[in-house]
Structure formats: structure tokens, C-alpha cells
Amino acid sequence: MGIVELFILAVGLSMDAFAVSVCKGLSLGKIRLKHMCIAGVWFGGFQALMPLIGYILGSFFADMITKYAHWIAFFLLLYLGGNMIKEAFEKEEAPDASMDGKNMFLLAVATSIDALAVGVTFAFLKVSIIPAVSFIGVVTFVCSAVGVKIGSIFGSKYQAKAQICGGIILILIGFKVLLSAV
DSSP: OOHHHHHHHHHHHHHHHHHHHHHHHHHHOSOOHHHHHHHHHHHHHHHHHHHHHHHHHHHHHHTTSGGGHHHHHHHHHHHHHHHHHHHHTSOOOOOOOOOSHHHHHHHHHHHHHHHHHHHHHHHHHTOOHHHHHHHHHHHHHHHHHHHHHHHHHHOSTTHHHHHHHHHHHHHHHHHHHHHHHO
């Protein structure tokens, strides 16, 4: 996986965290650099940790199903992308201004579950995991921090669009994986 594909994947994965960060910015009203960093560390950290966990789990099974890996990667990314798009059309919940550890932990886990599946895909594709998860974490940190700022300025009207964009990116990467293996 090249740097361009990894960047596109990282941006796609960060869209859930970006959308939640926009809502945090909206609910906080006046923000400080501290708020942006809290969101960035929580979301970026979990977006880096979850693919690593998925990679470790996927490595146990990769040798058994290598000849089907591109199909597995395709269907996982297709499912994750479709799920993100579907969530964009579901009824919105009221934003919560709390940035305490428990709240941020739950949000970070919820927004990074798809990254766990991507980590499994990385194991099948033999991706160099440490640079990949580091890159994903940094991109998500930046997107989340910027999302808090944008939310404080523009509100939540772009949340659904960010989720749709992220879902489309994951689906397109799935097709690329499938087409490159055929």
C-alpha cells in the first residue's frame, strides 16, 4: 500500500472522529487549544491502536486464508463504508459538551471500530503496520483537532457529509484492493 492510498484510507477512517469532533466543537461553543488537543489525542490514539490490534489478530489467520485476502479486504471495506454512509442518514443525537475521560474513551472506541477491521485487512495485505498506524493516528489527530475548531465555527451541518465522504473513500479503497489482486 503506497503513501497516497494510506493517506486516503487515513482520511476515510478519520471521518467518524471528525464528525464527532465537529459536534464537540458545536456543543462547547467557545473552545481553546486544550479542547482541540483532547479530541486529537483520544481519536488519533484509538485510530492508531485499533488497526494495530486488528493486525495482530489478523496475522494469526492470514496464512490460512491468503488466497482469499483480497476478497475479505474488499468485503470488510465495502461493509464499513456502507455502514458509514448509512449512519449519515440516521437521526442525529444532541451533541454532548463533556470531554471527560469516560465520555472521550467511549467516543474514541465507537469511532475507531472500523479501524480494527482495517487492521485485519492490513495483516492480509502484509502492510508495514507501525508506519501505517502512526500515519493514521497523526492524520486523525489533525482531522479531529480541526473538527473541533470547525464545529465551534460552523456547527453540525457538515457531519453527515463527512460520514458519507469517509464511507465512499473506504468503498473505493475496497474496489482498488479487489482490482489490484485480479
